[in-house]
Amino acid sequence: MKWRDFSSARAKALASAKPAGALMALATLAMACSPVFNWREVPVGESLVAMLPCKPDRAERSLPIGPATVPIDMAGCEAGGATFAVARLPGGDASQAEARLAAWRQAAKSPWAGAQLAEAPWTLPRAATAPAPWALDVTNAAADGRPAEAHLRWFAGPDGQGGIMLYQAMVLGRPSAADAAETFFDGLRLR
Secondary structure, three states, rough: OOOOOHHHHHHHHHHHHHHHHHHHHHHHHHHHHHOOOOOEEEEEEOOEEEEEEEOOEEEEEEEEEEOEEEEEEEEEEEEOOOOEEEEEEEOHHHHHHHHHHHHHHHHHHHHHOOOOOEEEOOOOOOOOOOOEEEEEEEEEEOOOOOOOOOEHHHHHEEOOOOOEEEEEEEEEOOOOOOHHHHHHHHEEEEE
């Protein structure tokens, strides 16, 4: 078939197509071009790459951790009904890092009073063994503005300057895709 014949046949087929079918085809094409979860690698500092489901916003602030206030920066975004974010703060040396991570974990748990909390050790390739990676899963949270579900992971890695950087990866809310939280946590990669 020559190009001219193909073009003519295609034009006839489009002309005879029902409007509802054409709209359905356009809607399908539009959905394929704008997925809810558009995963991408995002550097978080010098030592971590995270997979986020959307273009992240970035923020910096100070956070009271134990007796000190420390700088924290984060990258995160919302997709599919949940917030995905990674925060990091300087851990200092090995003795400071353990205490700071314990205080950070405690501060993160306090807003979830009354919810079901499940804590357990966690693993992440290349993460420091001290302080050890840790997981917190929150379910059945009270409906007072907080998400009813949350998944948090803490871990440590090198800061690129001989010290330790502490990280918190979190999914707040229940994503519309069942595997989204797992994809997010599996996409964390220390360099």
